[in-house]
Amino acid sequence: MLKRGLVGGALLALGGSGVLVLREGLVLPLPEEGLRVLGPREYATLQAVARRAFPPRAGWPDADTARVAFTADKLLARSAPSAAKEVRELLGLFDNALAGLLFTGHVTPFSRLAPEAQDAVLEDWRTSRLALRRSGYHALRTLVYSAYYAHPAAVAATGFVAPQGFHDPNAPVWREAKDSARTSGTEVTP
Amino acid sequence: MSGRIHTGDELTEDRVLTCDVCIVGSGAGGGVLGLELARRGLDVVMLEEGGYHTRRDFDGDELRAYTELYQEQGNRATADLSVGIFQGRTVGGGTTINWCASFRTPPEILARWRDVHGVKGLDTQALTPHWDWLEERLNIRDWPIERANRNNQILWEGLGKLGYSRGTVKRNVKNCAALGACGLGCPTDAKQSTLVTLIPEAVTLGMRLYSNVSARRLEMAGPRVAAVHADVLDPGTDRPTGKRLTVKAKVTAVCGGAINSAALLLRSGLTGRGQVGKRLYLHPVVVTNARFPERVEAYTGAPLTVYSRQFIDRGPGKLGWLIEVPPILPLLGAVTLSGFGPAHQDLMAGLPHANAVLSICLDGVHGDEGGTVALRGDDPSRLEVNYPLEPFHWEGFREALKVAARIQLAAGAELVLSPHSDPVLIREESDVAKLDDAPYAPLECRVLSAHQMGGCAMGGSPDSSVVDSTLRYWDADNLFVVDGSVFPTALGVNPMETIMGVARWGSQHVAAAVKA
Numbered sequence: 001m002l003k004r005g006l007v008g009g010a011l012l013a014l015g016g017s018g019v020l021v022l023r024e025g026l027v028l029p030l031p032e033e034g035l036r037v038l039g040p041r042e043y044a045t046l047q048a049v050a051r052r053a054f055p056p057r058a059g060w061p062d063a064d065t066a067r068v069a070f071t072a073d074k075l076l077a078r079s080a081p082s083a084a085k086e087v088r089e090l091l092g093l094f095d096n097a098l099a100g101l102l103f104t105g106h107v108t109p110f111s112r113l114a115p116e117a118q119d120a121v122l123e124d125w126r127t128s129r130l131a132l133r134r135s136g137y138h139a140l141r142t143l144v145y146s147a148y149y150a151h152p153a154a155v156a157a158t159g160f161v162a163p164q165g166f167h168d169p170n171a172p173v174w175r176e177a178k179d180s181a182r183t184s185g186t187e188v189t190p
Numbered sequence: 191m192s193g194r195i196h197t198g199d200e201l202t203e204d205r206v207l208t209c210d211v212c213i214v215g216s217g218a219g220g221g222v223l224g225l226e227l228a229r230r231g232l233d234v235v236m237l238e239e240g241g242y243h244t245r246r247d248f249d250g251d252e253l254r255a256y257t258e259l260y261q262e263q264g265n266r267a268t269a270d271l272s273v274g275i276f277q278g279r280t281v282g283g284g285t286t287i288n289w290c291a292s293f294r295t296p297p298e299i300l301a302r303w304r305d306v307h308g309v310k311g312l313d314t315q316a317l318t319p320h321w322d323w324l325e326e327r328l329n330i331r332d333w334p335i336e337r338a339n340r341n342n343q344i345l346w347e348g349l350g351k352l353g354y355s356r357g358t359v360k361r362n363v364k365n366c367a368a369l370g371a372c373g374l375g376c377p378t379d380a381k382q383s384t385l386v387t388l389i390p391e392a393v394t395l396g397m398r399l400y401s402n403v404s405a406r407r408l409e410m411a412g413p414r415v416a417a418v419h420a421d422v423l424d425p426g427t428d429r430p431t432g433k434r435l436t437v438k439a440k441v442t443a444v445c446g447g448a449i450n451s452a453a454l455l456l457r458s459g460l461t462g463r464g465q466v467g468k469r470l471y472l473h474p475v476v477v478t479n480a481r482f483p484e485r486v487e488a489y490t491g492a493p494l495t496v497y498s499r500q501f502i503d504r505g506p507g508k509l510g511w512l513i514e515v516p517p518i519l520p521l522l523g524a525v526t527l528s529g530f531g532p533a534h535q536d537l538m539a540g541l542p543h544a545n546a547v548l549s550i551c552l553d554g555v556h557g558d559e560g561g562t563v564a565l566r567g568d569d570p571s572r573l574e575v576n577y578p579l580e581p582f583h584w585e586g587f588r589e590a591l592k593v594a595a596r597i598q599l600a601a602g603a604e605l606v607l608s609p610h611s612d613p614v615l616i617r618e619e620s621d622v623a624k625l626d627d628a629p630y631a632p633l634e635c636r637v638l639s640a641h642q643m644g645g646c647a648m649g650g651s652p653d654s655s656v657v658d659s660t661l662r663y664w665d666a667d668n669l670f671v672v673d674g675s676v677f678p679t680a681l682g683v684n685p686m687e688t689i690m691g692v693a694r695w696g697s698q699h700v701a702a703a704v705k706a
Contacts, residue, residue: 057535075253078428079263082569122530126611134611134633135271142265142525145534149521150253158520158541160489162250163369167377171246176194177394 025095026111031070036077037084041111042091043069048111049094050144052118054154061153063144071147087143090136094125193228193393195281197242198402201422204434207398209235210704212418212439214405214454216240217283218689219673220445221384221392222324226697228395232704235398235437236389237418239450240280241425242401244385248375252521255374259287261450268561268577272632273472274526275449275575276640280375281401282385283447285686288640289372289494289517290361290381292330293683294321295691302555307678308650310659312695320694321687328362328382330687339368339491344482344545345515346496348597354500359514361492362686370490370517401425403435406571408442408458408669415442415669441668441703445693448642448675452563453573455646455656455663455671462646462656462664467563469647471554471680472577472639476587477516478594479527479537480545480603487542493517494684501593502552502682509586512550512682513594528613528636537607547597549590551583554644554679558582563645579637584630587637591625609636641685646675660699661692670700 026044035043050068054060076084095109104124106117113121125137148154155162211227213220216238227234243258256264259280266275278284295317303309324330335346335358349356366380379386393399402423409417422433444451452467460466498513516522520541527537537544554560561577595606595616608614611634614624629635649655652664657676663669674689681688 052531054535055531057532060535071253075257075263078257079265080569080572082566082572083262119531126530131270131632138271138633141530145524146253146256146264146521149524149538150251155252155520158523158538160520160541163367163371163490166367166369167245167249169246169249171244173242173244173246174195174390175242175393176192177390 025109031067033070035073038069038073038076038088038091041095042088043073045091045095045111046072046140046144048118049122049140050148052115052122053141053144054148060157061151063148066148066151066154068144068147071150072143075143075147087139090139094136094140193396193398195242195393195399195401198423198425198431201400201403201431201433201435204436206436206438207235208438209233209398210439211235211441211443211700212237212437213443213445214418215283215445215447215450215673216281216384216389216399217278217445217447217673218285218384218686219447219693220443221282221285221388222690222693223443223445223672223697223700224397225388225392225395226694227701228392228397230701232701233396234392235439236400237403237405237420237435237437238281238399238401239404239423240278240283240401242281243286243375245375245377245379248371248377250371250374250377252374252519255287256521259375266575268575270632272579273474273577273637273639275472275642276638277447277449277642281399282383282389285383286375286385287373288684288686290363290492291494291514291684292325292360292362292687295688296682299555299679299681303648303678307647307655309648309678310650312659312692317691317695320691324687324690324694325360328387329364330360330362332358333361333492333495334358335496337368337492338495339370339488340484340486341488341491341515341517341545342494342496344486344601345513345547345597348601349496349498349500349513351600352597354498354597356496356498359495359497361495366492368490368492370493370519372493373517373519373522400435404430405446405454406457408454408460410458410460410666413665413667415439415666418442441670441700443670443672443700445671445673447673448645449563449573449575451671451673451675452645453565456563456565457570460663460666463652465647465654465656467645469554469559469644469678470561470563470575470577470642471644471677472561473641473643473680474551474553474577474579474583474587475638475640476549476591476635477526477609477638478547478591478598479607480547480598481540481543481605482545482603483543485542486545488515488518488545489520489541499682501590507556507582509556509582510552510682511586511590512552513597514548514550516546516548518544518546526636526638528607528609528611545598545603547594549587549594550641551586551590552680552682556582560644579632587635588625588630592622595622595625610634611636641680643674643677643680643685646671647678648676649678661696662699662703667706668703670696670703672696672700
């Protein structure tokens with residue numbers, strides 16, 4: 001999802017040190033099922049992004065109802081460990097107050113900004129002159145949209161109706177012909 | 191030896207297998223090759239990194255499908271994320287999850303392979319009997335315009351109103367219910383993928399297929415492959431279980447598809463004199479989305495049944511393109527549509543009225559070198575794909591977007607949106623010129639790929655290609671590459687039938703090597 005470059009560069013060095021890094025971000029209750037990849041702060045940061053992506057709208061589940069960050073955590077658990085690690089580092093940078101100061105002039109972690117300020121940060125990443133920041137924006141965007149539209153209520157809200165009556169979860173699984181006999185020596189020339 | 195499909199959970203201890211041919215990959219190339227070799231009575235072992243998923247798993251759940259059936263959970267992309275890459279990773283490979291479009295190779299492409307790249311013996315005449323056989327075996331038939339869904343009819347109408355060439359697409363289906371779920375795996379087995387056709391036939395003839403087995407390295411002994419070393423993966427987590435499968439074969443055929451085949455060779459120290467992983471072609475795609483006043487329901491019906499090659503040849507140095515439409519399922523639509531927050535919600539709320547036009551660009555025929563596949567130094571299990579987007583590409587994308595927008599307007603669209611991160615909004619012809627002023631740069635204009643070719647190019651010289659005109663790796667006696675990675679250029683049409691035809695044609699050479 002996220003490749004070498006963004007995480008290998010100077011940007012992510014911001015995530016490792018400095019007083020501003022210690023500024024506390026949003027704290028959210030963790031899912032009862034636990035998290036497999038994301039830490040509490042990364043979870044909260046991602047959910048904060050999702051809240052801006054999916055603000056309340058009549059007939060649609062909001063980001064919390066759709067449990068976007070929780071679903072994203074499950075997705076990350078199946079991806080390559082190094083890829084998941086990169087996403088964690090990206091989220092750390094995204095919520096990093098020092099990075100915020102350098103990029104947008106604020107020292108409040110993204111997850112604790114007012115909604116309008118969060119929108120401005122997201123827009124700043126989307127339109128950044130640095131391709132690395134644009135790729136970070138797209139990585140997070142893809143992750144939250146994939147997780148949100150995995151929720152049945154979100155799918156239903158689009159008007160999509162899945163075809164019914166065609167899928168058979170008990171369909172027989174073929175693994176070998178019961179009367180299979182190896183046809184040794186048969187020459188067939190196409 | 192009796193054939194069977196094995197899954198990773200059955201492989202609870204290390205195993206060493208011997209056979210005539212080890213085939214790595216079960217998609218369009220591997221599936222055809224496996225059957226052709228089994229039909230000759232050869233003892234074949236096939237390794238597939240993905241899982242063995244069947245109609246009982248194909249429940250229409252998009253997230254599950256992308257997670258289980260696609261490379262990198264559907265998130266494969268170039269290193270800078272500027273090109274998203276959809277590629278299969280399951281038994282049957284891309285044939286299990288593609289949209290069924292079946293085209294014979296354009297003659298001018300085969301002529302270019304001969305004249306420019308030195309490929310010998312592979313022309314329309316040589317491939318025709320194989321295409322004939324495949325079309326009969328896989329029930330590849332025309333899908334008439336009368337059966338087209340509204341999404342495709344829009345394309346048909348728009349092309350017609352503008353006087354552009356247009357055609358209907360042949361599909362490899364039998365008793366198709368036109369559910370629109372081709373990309374998620376067919377729940378009725380109507381799609382005649384290798385999963386339900388050639389692979390079962392090959393297994394019945396004795397082929398052993400091991401799914402959830404990831405080939406990591408070819409062990410070389412001089413100019414010969416001595417063994418294929420593979421990790422067993424847990425079907426539930428996709429993580430290595432620690433168990434190993436080793437296959438000692440007389441001949442090895444790498445059929446992992448463009449990107450993965452090159453990666454396996456590179457992990458094995460086989461660089462092809464620097465050619466492995468070079469000249470990767472992606473058929474880069476740009477998409478215009480449109481809103482129509484009527485319901486289009488582009489998520490139902492046969493997904494891809496109309497095409498146009500009106501702009502495939504724009505002359506020397508100009509990127510040409512093939513025009514088709516995609517299905518627009520909610521999750522796929524969400525991640526490909528531009529916008530964020532309420533603006534994106536508005537688009538998704540209009541999903542039943544959405545139509546999209548794909549401009550599938552033909553790369554590799556203008557001297558463009560395409561992309562590269564390399565190994566990541568920090569994690570060799572992951573790949574680094576790069577595909578530099580040059581002014582040459584952006585000019586083509588821009589012109590393609592203009593054409594697509596005009597087609598949609600001609601068909602009655604009330605709004606067309608470009609694939610820019612901040613989409614250009616087009617409501618009438620005079621708005622099309624706005625596309626000239628839009629930003630064309632990586633991650634500012636979304637580019638996708640659903641067709642991957644090259645990386646192990648076939649050609650007339652070991653200094654400029656990876657395999658010779660028999661698909662044999664130039665510097666090894668018993669190693670072949672049989673998939674889309676051997677294409678010296680892209681095609682300008684959907685690649686499945688070309689890959690299958692080349693594989694069936696090439697099976698004679700692989701079989702002969704067993705006896706050599």
